[in-house]
Structures are given as C-alpha cells and as structure tokens.
Amino acid sequence: MRTFTLIASLASLPITSAFQASTPSIRLLPCQSQRSINTQYTLKSKTTLYQSEIQEQEDDELVEFFISQEQIGVLRKEANKRDRVKKLQKHFLPQEESMELSQQSMDEISALFEKSELIEVRGVSKGRKKGLFDTANAMAESLEEEIGKPVVVVDIKGFAVKMYCPWLDGEDFDTSKRIKLFTSYKPGQWTRKPKGIRNEYGQIVLDENGKSIKVIPDE
Numbered sequence: 001m002r003t004f005t006l007i008a009s010l011a012s013l014p015i016t017s018a019f020q021a022s023t024p025s026i027r028l029l030p031c032q033s034q035r036s037i038n039t040q041y042t043l044k045s046k047t048t049l050y051q052s053e054i055q056e057q058e059d060d061e062l063v064e065f066f067i068s069q070e071q072i073g074v075l076r077k078e079a080n081k082r083d084r085v086k087k088l089q090k091h092f093l094p095q096e097e098s099m100e101l102s103q104q105s106m107d108e109i110s111a112l113f114e115k116s117e118l119i120e121v122r123g124v125s126k127g128r129k130k131g132l133f134d135t136a137n138a139m140a141e142s143l144e145e146e147i148g149k150p151v152v153v154v155d156i157k158g159f160a161v162k163m164y165c166p167w168l169d170g171e172d173f174d175t176s177k178r179i180k181l182f183t184s185y186k187p188g189q190w191t192r193k194p195k196g197i198r199n200e201y202g203q204i205v206l207d208e209n210g211k212s213i214k215v216i217p218d219e
Contacts, residue, residue: 067152067164071181075154078179079118079162088162089116093123098159099131099203101139106146113147113165117179122160129159134204134212136161138196 067075082088089112097105112119125135136153140163144151147165155162166181167173196204196212204212 067181072152072154074181075118075152075164075179076162079120079154082116082118083120089119091119091121093121093126095123095126098123098126099128099135100198101142106143109143110147113143113151114173116177117167118154118162118164120160120162124156124159124161126159131204132156132159134196138204141196 079088091105091109091112093101093105101109109119109121121139124139125132128135133156136156139161140151140153143163143165149165149168152164153161154164164179167178196214199205207213
C-alpha cells in the first residue's frame with residue numbers, strides 16, 4: 001500500500017525548482033500545460049481507484065480459522081476433565097447415522113453446542129474404523145455448515161469424537177463458561193474446510209492413494 005501512496009504523492013508534485021532553474025527559457029504552451037494537468041489527474045485517479053480496489057479485496061478476504069497443536073492440547077485436557085466429572089455434553093448416534101448425520105441429529109448436536117463449546121459424539125463410523133477419521137471430519141464440516149461457525153475435531157478415541165465450536169462475544173451464552181483460546185477467528189470471516197466428495201450411496205470417494213477427495217463447498 002505504501003508504494004501506491006508514494007506514486008500518488010509524486011504525481012501530485014509540481015515540476016521541481018531544479019528543473020525550472022536549468023531550463024529557464026522553456027515555457028509550456030497552454031495546451032501542453034492542460035495536457036500535463038490532465039495526465040497528473042488521470043494518474044492520481046487510477047491510483048486512488050486501484051487503492052480502493054485493493055482495500056475492498058482486503059475487507060472481503062476470508063481469515064482461516066486456525067487452532068494450534070498447543071490449543072488442541074488445552075481443549076483435550078478440558079474435555080477429559082469434564083468427562084471425568086460427567087459434565088461433558090454427549091450425543092449418541094443411532095447405528096443408521098454412523099456414517100452421516102440426519103437433520104434431527106444435527107439439530108440436537110447444535111443445541112448441545114449452545115450449552116457447551118466442547119461436546120462428544122459417540123457411535124461415529126461404527127464398524128468401519130478405517131474410515132473413522134474422514135467420517136469424523138465430514139460430520140464436523142456438516143455441522144459447520146449447519147451452525148455457521150467453525151467446528152473442530154479435537155480428539156478421536158474408539159468411535160467417540162470430541163468436537164469444539166467457539167462461543168463469540170455478544171452471543172447469549174454464559175461467558176463465564178467460555179474456554180479461553182486466542183484465535184484469529186472473526187464472525188463471517190473464515191474459510192470453509194474442504195469437504196469430502198460422496199458417491200450416490202453416501203460413501204466418501206477415495207483417490208488411488210486411499211485418501212478422500214475433497215472440494216471447498218460453495219457459499
């Protein structure tokens with residue numbers, strides 16, 4: 001941004017006194033003077049327009065929601081502590097929803113996130129442990145779409161998946177129960193996670209290396 005500001009400043013400066021002193025006999029014709037003014041004005045206008053476009057791009061730029069490994073560790077400890085004292089909110093999936101959440105389950109899990117930033121979903125990918133990681137993240141992505149806020153997989157043990165969804169300032173939650181994590185997240189400014197492609201049977205499509213094929217979903 002400083003580069004364009006400098007160009008705009010230079011374009012607005014008059015001809016320097018050194019140049020005038022070395023060429024005292026040269027006088028610009030009226031049409032030349034007007035052309036010079038027009039050139040300066042056009043340059044400044046283009047620079048201002050470009051700066052405006054850059055600013056709009058910066059304002060519209062999405063910020064990726066990022067949690068470090070240290071923060072993941074904090075969330076795991078907090079989830080385990082709540083689990084020990086039976087204060088961890090849990091949702092138990094029926095067998096038929098082991099691979100994909102129904103709308104009812106998404107509504108129930110969303111309601112749990114209103115009670116706590118940390119929850120546990122049990123019965124994920126039951127009977128298919130090989131695809132547990134992809135299924136857990138696919139469920140987090142579906143919840144993310146439903147809730148409109150980031151949902152992060154914190155821990156996976158057996159067929160139980162612990163997830164985190166941040167509470168925000170101004171929301172109608174008990175802020176004294178909010179977990180203190182410093183992130184770059186701002187409402188409405190985060191990139192959507194790549195989502196696993198599913199076939200007509202609802203199964204995640206894998207590439208030749210056995211990894212799920214993902215695309216970033218449209219708005």
